[in-house]
Amino acid sequence: xxxxxxxxxxxxxxxxxxxxxxxxxxxxxxxxxxxxxxxxxxxxxxxxxxxxxxxxxxxxxxxxxxxxxxxxxxxxxxxxxxxxxxxxxxxxxxxxxxxxxxxxxxxxxxxxxxxxxxxxxxxxxxxxxxxxxxxxxxxxxxxxxxxxxxxxxxxxxxxxxxxxxxxxxxxxxxxxxxxxxxxxxxxxxxxx
Ligand code: HEM
Numbered sequence: 373x374x375x376x377x378x379x380x381x382x383x384x385x386x387x388x389x390x391x392x393x394x395x396x397x398x399x400x401x402x403x404x405x406x407x408x409x410x411x412x413x414x415x416x417x418x419x420x421x422x423x424x425x426x427x428x429x430x431x432x433x434x435x436x437x438x439x440x441x442x443x444x445x446x447x448x449x450x451x452x453x454x455x456x457x458x459x460x461x462x463x464x465x466x467x468x469x470x471x472x473x474x475x476x477x478x479x480x481x482x483x484x485x486x487x488x489x490x491x492x493x494x495x496x497x498x499x500x501x502x503x504x505x506x507x508x509x510x511x512x513x514x515x516x517x518x519x520x521x522x523x524x525x526x527x528x529x530x531x532x533x534x535x536x537x538x539x540x541x542x543x544x545x546x547x548x549x550x551x552x553x554x555x556x557x558x559x560x561x562x563x564x
Contacts, residue, residue, distance in 0.1 A: 382425055384435045385461040386468065386486050386496050389532045390420040391437060396537075396560030399443065401453075404521075404545060404552040412452070416443040416558060418537075420459070434460040434469075453556075459498075461486075470500045470528060477514035480526050484509075496532040501525070522546040535562045 384391065399414035418441045425435045436458050443453035457472035469483045482500035489496060502509040504524045511523050525544040530537060536559060543554040 393563040394560035399558035498530040
């Protein structure tokens with residue numbers, strides 16, 4: 373890890389604009405229920421902290437943000453999703469990686485090539501994905517979840533504008549005997 377006093381020199385590439393605290397109250401969640409689905413509106417806080425860099429096998433350098441996402445139902449303020457992990461940037465390969473864990477005993481390592489400011493308006497677009505069984509970007513889950521509420525794929529797109537962060541994510545589930553597209557989206561504004 374980088375020393376505290378060299379933090380300023382680290383190049384976080386397309387992740388740099390994430391650093392800070394974000395809040396948003398336009399969240400929409402679609403999640404599975406035995407008899408169909410439920411829709412929840414939510415507000416949330418996401419904090420991205422720059423934590424430096426690592427070198428792997430003396431050759432690959434990753435710069436890293438740690439994040440924490442706390443999501444609360446609008447109806448009663450209950451925290452109903454609590455997620456943490458890292459965003460990593462491999463400048464030499466031009467690859468963005470997103471590792472995440474959720475307290476249902478599910479872990480994901482998603483990745484994708486950074487395509488630049490893809491929408492031509494200066495917004496930074498980060499897109500990562502993972503699939504169950506994929507040798508590159510995969511999903512790990514407990515035996516219970518594998519058998520009863522299996523995550524088979526994950527996609528996440530962040531669009532970072534000036535002071536705004538929009539995201540849309542899709543988690544494919546096999547649950548209650550059906551395939552379910554579990555989606556979450558929100559728009560957040562920078563607090564610090
Ligand atoms: C803002 C993000 C998210 C929110 C608000 C959210 C919310 C929910 C809700 C409300 C349920 C229904 C069950 C319950 O009421 O607890 C659920 C189920 C589930 N979610 Fe999420 N989720 C989010 C992101 C994710 C992600 C990123 C993953 C995994 C990659 C995930 C995996 C699952 C799984 C496996 C279930 C099935 C468990 C069950 O319904 O019994 N979720 N989620």
